[in-house]
Amino acid sequence: MKIKLQLSIENDDGEIPIREELITVERDILCLENLGLSLDEAKQLLADVQEVMVKHQVEDYVKQHRHCPHCHDVRSRKGHHQISMRTLFGKLSLTSPRFYRCGCESSRQRSFSPLAQCLTERHSPELLYLETKWASLMSYGLSVNVLQEVLPIAVSPTTVKRQVQRLAQRSEDELGEESCALIEGTPMQWEQLPYPDMPLVVGLDGGYIHARDGDNRKAGWFEAIVGKSLSQERADKRFGFVNKYDHKRRRRIFETLKAQGFQMNQGVTFISDGGDTVRDLQFYISPQSEHLLDWFHITMRITVMRQLAKGLPDNLPTDIFCDVDHKLERIKWFLWHGSTFKAMQSLQTLITDLEVLEDFLQTPATTKLLKLVREFEGYISVNQSFIPNYGDRYRHEEIISTAFVESTVNQVISKRFVKKQQMRWTDEGAHLLLQVRIQVLNEDWRDTFLRWYPNMPASNPNNDLVA
Numbered sequence: 001m002k003i004k005l006q007l008s009i010e011n012d013d014g015e016i017p018i019r020e021e022l023i024t025v026e027r028d029i030l031c032l033e034n035l036g037l038s039l040d041e042a043k044q045l046l047a048d049v050q051e052v053m054v055k056h057q058v059e060d061y062v063k064q065h066r067h068c069p070h071c072h073d074v075r076s077r078k079g080h081h082q083i084s085m086r087t088l089f090g091k092l093s094l095t096s097p098r099f100y101r102c103g104c105e106s107s108r109q110r111s112f113s114p115l116a117q118c119l120t121e122r123h124s125p126e127l128l129y130l131e132t133k134w135a136s137l138m139s140y141g142l143s144v145n146v147l148q149e150v151l152p153i154a155v156s157p158t159t160v161k162r163q164v165q166r167l168a169q170r171s172e173d174e175l176g177e178e179s180c181a182l183i184e185g186t187p188m189q190w191e192q193l194p195y196p197d198m199p200l201v202v203g204l205d206g207g208y209i210h211a212r213d214g215d216n217r218k219a220g221w222f223e224a225i226v227g228k229s230l231s232q233e234r235a236d237k238r239f240g241f242v243n244k245y246d247h248k249r250r251r252r253i254f255e256t257l258k259a260q261g262f263q264m265n266q267g268v269t270f271i272s273d274g275g276d277t278v279r280d281l282q283f284y285i286s287p288q289s290e291h292l293l294d295w296f297h298i299t300m301r302i303t304v305m306r307q308l309a310k311g312l313p314d315n316l317p318t319d320i321f322c323d324v325d326h327k328l329e330r331i332k333w334f335l336w337h338g339s340t341f342k343a344m345q346s347l348q349t350l351i352t353d354l355e356v357l358e359d360f361l362q363t364p365a366t367t368k369l370l371k372l373v374r375e376f377e378g379y380i381s382v383n384q385s386f387i388p389n390y391g392d393r394y395r396h397e398e399i400i401s402t403a404f405v406e407s408t409v410n411q412v413i414s415k416r417f418v419k420k421q422q423m424r425w426t427d428e429g430a431h432l433l434l435q436v437r438i439q440v441l442n443e444d445w446r447d448t449f450l451r452w453y454p455n456m457p458a459s460n461p462n463n464d465l466v467a
Contacts, residue, residue: 068102197268203405212424338389
């Protein structure tokens, strides 16, 4: 059996003056393997349909511009050149004629190419969308393999990488200017705003990416900051950036909150691990904000110190021996109830006891424990203004930990930049890819393309092909 597929093109009057033969499909006896079209046949069919369709689209568009819009005289033709276009269904070579402008037209240019003016880019938006979307979810090489497996296209990983960086930079250029303070308006104006949604919860944490420095394989790692904003009324939003590369960090967080409907009379709770790189980012964004230190990072440090304390010998003189584990447990209890003053007193007393103990024992375990307690005392001292009554918040089912951000770090950074990915990254390359990946995970990347390309069809699998 032979099946010939034909394409018909209908004009505005309902007539079908154009019929073009496409592929011929041959089938023998029906079986599971030859039911319907094969992948190669489908790819060839799509490429053929597009080639015929684009050919008539171009001819019709050029025909519309052949006449002067003022006097309707036929424009003289100067010449033509070829335009290469890459689309979802293959690379096209289009003939672009050049016309002389009519004498009644007021223009400095004597000639123009209507097709070149219309097709300002050489990649179709939907092809760019798929390339960048898949490249943000897996490696450039795998993205190319997937696209070429199902579509009749030829593309290289280097091309996909360049497109990701170009479009990410375009998105970056649209971001507003950085400012030390992003609080807008006055208290009187805030009172006149509509009643706000429930408070937002914003968590921040850091992750590390393997750095690249030429051929130096010991270039180390650099830090990327990742955050997540939780809202009860709207979809959660992620954000992230390479800390030492990005110069619009606070603006990026502010725009993420605005995308969730944030207004100046709305409460925001910022929670972080208290590190130097994230502690200052959350200030001067909202007048109704509170700033908390993550309980997980407190208890994690205390747990490590208690494990070291268990390694101390038991046969110490009673006048020197101090129950380190018990004191650490009391410090944890003080911090859980927000009593930072008593916690600091207990820490200073513990440091004094450990200094005496170190002089007596002089073991590596004691020295290491003393170092950790001193670091913890400095950590609490710097962040004591961010320590609330965790017990009270916990009983009222309020967030006290950045556990939801830890999973975001794994989702945004680790799965694409670290785990099973042996690539090394520059600050710029990681930051730009990070911006595309975040928009894809937030399901905003398609909306960004629709803003850049208003005539691009919205994605809806339930739509019919013919309106």
